[in-house]
Amino acid sequence: MPARHLVVREIDRAEAAVIDRLGAAGVATAHEAAGRIGLLGPHVLPRQQGAAIAGSAVTVLCQPGDNLMIHAAVEVCRPGDVLVVATTSESVTGMFGDLLATSLAARGVRGLVTDSGVRDIAVLREAGFPVWARGVHAQGTVKASAGSVNVPVVVDGCPVRPGDIVVADDDGVLVLPIERGAEVADAAEARIAGEEAKRAQFAGGALGVELYGLRPLLERLGVEYVDRLPEGER
Numbered sequence: 001m002p003a004r005h006l007v008v009r010e011i012d013r014a015e016a017a018v019i020d021r022l023g024a025a026g027v028a029t030a031h032e033a034a035g036r037i038g039l040l041g042p043h044v045l046p047r048q049q050g051a052a053i054a055g056s057a058v059t060v061l062c063q064p065g066d067n068l069m070i071h072a073a074v075e076v077c078r079p080g081d082v083l084v085v086a087t088t089s090e091s092v093t094g095m096f097g098d099l100l101a102t103s104l105a106a107r108g109v110r111g112l113v114t115d116s117g118v119r120d121i122a123v124l125r126e127a128g129f130p131v132w133a134r135g136v137h138a139q140g141t142v143k144a145s146a147g148s149v150n151v152p153v154v155v156d157g158c159p160v161r162p163g164d165i166v167v168a169d170d171d172g173v174l175v176l177p178i179e180r181g182a183e184v185a186d187a188a189e190a191r192i193a194g195e196e197a198k199r200a201q202f203a204g205g206a207l208g209v210e211l212y213g214l215r216p217l218l219e220r221l222g223v224e225y226v227d228r229l230p231e232g233e234r
């Protein structure tokens with residue numbers, strides 16, 4: 001049976017309030033709160049500093065070096081979405097740049113996450129359209145091959161389903177299923193409250209070994225404290 005190429009117009013999306021709470025918590029905290037699931041690998045990196053977004057994934061599957069399906073995806077995007085692009089094999093060509101960003105921004109899309117490359121990066125930064133990408137490369141692409149929009153994809157080792165909650169900031173990109181959004185937001189906010197108390201204690205000079213009760217563990221592991229490196233081990 002030949003592969004089907006689909007552009008799926010309608011997807012489920014999480015509640016805007018839940019998405020915003022996860023965005024406020026940030027990638028590292030929400031990732032911990034989720035039980036350390038849903039993190040993209042370390043190859044898809046922020047290509048600007050200080051951008052933090054959260055939104056609903058509109059997924060795109062392209063052939064490498066071909067951005068036809070990114071163009072096809074634009075009209076199914078809604079305000080608050082994040083475009084998530086995968087390719088059928090590894091690629092870092094500049095499949096996305098200033099013109100596509102302008103087109104997505106006009107539809108209220110919050111940013112791009114791509115397993116491939118971007119270009120026009122100075123203009124994207126200047127315009128404030130945030131991107132998380134495997135690479136930056138000026139190499140242009142064609143518009144020639146079929147792919148799909150809003151089907152399950154894999155980006156840097158992480159499965160992404162259409163409508164998943166995407167959280168992206170300077171630490172990377174996290175993807176969560178819609179069903180877990182509210183519960184993870186609650187857990188993330190509880191962590192933030194707990195960390196506030198710890199931060200105050202650390203600022204006051206408290207030691208992690210005391211605060212976390214780590215001395216017995218160090219002892220159990222056979223870690224010895226000595227005043228000076230013993231003679232003969234220097």
Ligand SMILES: O=C([O-])CC(=O)C(=O)O
Binds near residue numbers: 099
């Ligand atoms: O047009 C392209 O193929 C990619 C690009 O540079 C842009 O979107 O500005």
Ligand SMILES: [Mg+2]
Binds near residue numbers: 097098119120
């Ligand atoms: Mg361009």
